[in-house]
Amino acid sequence: MNPQLAPLVELQALDLRIGEIKEQQRKTPQLVEAAEAPFREATRLLKEATATVEQLMKERRDRERDLDAHETQIDKLKAGVTELKTNKEYQARLFEIEMANKKKGEVEEQILVLMEGIEAKQKEVAQAKDRATEAERTFTQEKQRLESSAAGLQSELVQLEQKQGELAVKLDRALLDRYNKLKATRKELALAPVRNGTCFGCKLQLPPQLVAEVKRSQEVLSCNYCQRILYWEGGPAAEQPVAAGAPAKHEQDEAGEAV
Numbered sequence: 609m610n611p612q613l614a615p616l617v618e619l620q621a622l623d624l625r626i627g628e629i630k631e632q633q634r635k636t637p638q639l640v641e642a643a644e645a646p647f648r649e650a651t652r653l654l655k656e657a658t659a660t661v662e663q664l665m666k667e668r669r670d671r672e673r674d675l676d677a678h679e680t681q682i683d684k685l686k687a688g689v690t691e692l693k694t695n696k697e698y699q700a701r702l703f704e705i706e707m708a709n710k711k712k713g714e715v716e717e718q719i720l721v722l723m724e725g726i727e728a729k730q731k732e733v734a735q736a737k738d739r740a741t742e743a744e745r746t747f748t749q750e751k752q753r754l755e756s757s758a759a760g761l762q763s764e765l766v767q768l769e770q771k772q773g774e775l776a777v778k779l780d781r782a783l784l785d786r787y788n789k790l791k792a793t794r795k796e797l798a799l800a801p802v803r804n805g806t807c808f809g810c811k812l813q814l815p816p817q818l819v820a821e822v823k824r825s826q827e828v829l830s831c832n833y834c835q836r837i838l839y840w841e842g843g844p845a846a847e848q849p850v851a852a853g854a855p856a857k858h859e860q861d862e863a864g865e866a867v
């Protein structure tokens with residue numbers, strides 16, 4: 609590889625990884641938020657079921673008060689029977705008592721239905737509680753995993769940024785400026801390797817002459833199409849035999865790359 613470009617390729621690899629880390633860090637709060645969604649939903653369902661039980665219990669208490677009132681009424685009606693004078697009044701009172709008993713029976717029936725409803729809903733509450741507990745545990749684990757991963761990324765980031773700074777001071781100023789400008793316009797990828805005769809940045813086929821020059825040249829060459837700085841990365845076998853006449857030159861370049 610062109611010795612001028614080797615540190616720049618290294619810098620680009622650092623920059624790409626730094627970008628990736630920052631992107632992941634940016635996403636972490638959203639991921640935590642998303643992981644919490646099933647827990648929030650389970651909590652909502654639990655609250656809903658609990659509120660229904662409370663509502664049913666309140667209705668039951670109301671009906672029980674009604675029942676007491678009906679019983680008091682019936683007792684009064686029964687107690688007054690001795691004071692009645694005529695058979696007609698007596699028959700009317702019996703009918704009243706019968707009606708009051710019927711109403712009382714209806715209220716008792718309502719209470720039974722409510723009690724069944726409460727029992728069923730209480731089972732639902734117990735299930736919802738289990739689900740909410742489980743969802744909370746899953747969420748807590750996932751949150752811990754995300755946070756510890758974010759912490760790991762943060763320490764990697766600190767190291768990478770340190771290396772980035774060290775590399776940047778070693779680089780040729782003009783080349784670094786060129787790299788930074790390209791990076792801004794070419795979505796992070798300012799340098800592109802030549803692979804199978806194409807620019808890896810824009811994927812277009814490069815003129816064989818240019819490919820040969822990138823392999824050989826100590827100059828900094830750019831892709832004709834996307835202007836990215838081209839570099840030669842792989843072993844000689846990876847490249848098409850466009851410059852079949854210069855195998856010895858390859859070996860020299862490759863040896864230089866290992867430094």
Ligand SMILES: [Zn+2]
Binds near residue numbers: 807833834835836
């Ligand atoms: Zn290109």
